[in-house]
Amino acid sequence: xxxxxxxxSLLARGMVQVGHVDIHHLGxxxxxxxxxxxxxxxxxxxxxxxxxxxxxxxxxLSFVMPATAFGxxxxxxxxxxxxxxxxxxxxxxxxxxxxxxxxxxxxGPSRTEHGEPVHPELDQMDAGAAR
Amino acid sequence: MHPAVHSAxxxxxxxxxxxxxxxAVAGEVLIASGMRDLGDLDHIRARVGLLGTIRxxxxxxxxxxxxxxMAFNFFAMLFAxxxxxxxxxxxxxxxxxxxxxxxxxxxxxxxxxxxxxxxATGFVAVxxxxxxx
Numbered sequence: 132x133x134x135x136x137x138x139x140s141l142l143a144r145g146m147v148q149v150g151h152v153d154i155h156h157l158g159x160x161x162x163x164x165x166x167x168x169x170x171x172x173x174x175x176x177x178x179x180x181x182x183x184x185x186x187x188x189x190x191x192l193s194f195v196m197p198a199t200a201f202g203x204x205x206x207x208x209x210x211x212x213x214x215x216x217x218x219x220x221x222x223x224x225x226x227x228x229x230x231x232x233x234x235x236x237x238x239g240p241s242r243t244e245h246g247e248p249v250h251p252e253l254d255q256m257d258a259g260a261a262r
Numbered sequence: 263m264h265p266a267v268h269s270a271x272x273x274x275x276x277x278x279x280x281x282x283x284x285x286a287v288a289g290e291v292l293i294a295s296g297m298r299d300l301g302d303l304d305h306i307r308a309r310v311g312l313l314g315t316i317r318x319x320x321x322x323x324x325x326x327x328x329x330x331x332m333a334f335n336f337f338a339m340l341f342a343x344x345x346x347x348x349x350x351x352x353x354x355x356x357x358x359x360x361x362x363x364x365x366x367x368x369x370x371x372x373x374x375x376x377x378x379x380x381x382a383t384g385f386v387a388v389x390x391x392x393x394x395x
Contacts, residue, residue: 192363193383196363222392229385
C-alpha cells in the first residue's frame with residue numbers, strides 16, 4: 132500500500148507537468164525545447180512514464196488507469212489554488228466523480244492472479260504471442 | 263452548412279477521434295501486457311540493478327511497439343485537434359480511451375474487470391468530460 136500511494140503521488144506530479152508541457156507545446160513549438168519549464172516537464176514526464184510502467188508490472192491496467200485519473204483532479208485543484216482559476220459546478224462534479232472512482236478501485240484487488248485460470252484460452256494466446 | 267456536408271464532417275471528426283483513442287488503447291494494452299510478461303520491476307531491479315531493468319524493459323517487443331503507439335498517438339492527437347474543436351476532441355478522446363482500455367483489459371489481457379472497476383471507469387469517463395469541458 133505504501134508503494135502504491137507513493138507511486139500515485141509521483142504519477143500525479145508527473146501528470147501536472149504533462150499539462151505544463153502541452154500548454155507550452157501549443158504556444159511556443161520549437162522554442163519550447165529551450166524553456167526550462169518544458170525541460171523540467173520532459174524530465175518529469177519520463178519519471179511519470181517509468182513510474183507508470185513500474186506500476187503496470189505489478190498491477191492491472193484496469194486498476195492503474197482509474198487511479199492515475201486522479202492527476203486530472205490535482206491539475207484542476209492546482210489551477211484553482213495556484214493560478215486562481217474559477218472552477219464551475221460541473222468541474223467540481225467531475226472532480227467528485229473521479230475521486231469516487233479512485234476510491235472504488237483502491238478498495239479492490241490490484242492484480243488479477245492467473246493462478247486460477249479465468250480465461251485459459253486467453254492465457255495460451257498470450258504465451259504464444261510472447262514467444 | 264448543407265446537412266449532408268455537415269454529417270460527413272462529423273463522421274470524419276468522430277472517425278479521427280475513435281482512431282486516436284484506439285491508438286492510445288493499443289499502446290496501453292501492449293505496454294501493460296509487456297510489463298505483465300516481465301514481472302515485478304522492483305524484483306528485477308533488486309536482481310540486476312536499474313540499468314539492467316531499463317534494458318529488460320526496452321528489450322520487450324510489446325513495450326517498444328506500445329511506446330511507439332503512444333508516440334504516434336501524440337501526433338495523431340495534434341492532427342485531431344487541427345480538424346476538431348479542443349472542447350469536443352479532448353474529452354471525447356480521453357473518455358473513449360478509458361472505456362476502451364477497460365474493455366481491452368478484460369478481453370485482450372484477460373484481466374478480471376469486476377463491477378467495481380467498470381463503475382470506476384464509467385465515473386472517470388464522465389468525470390473527465392465534466393472536467394475538461
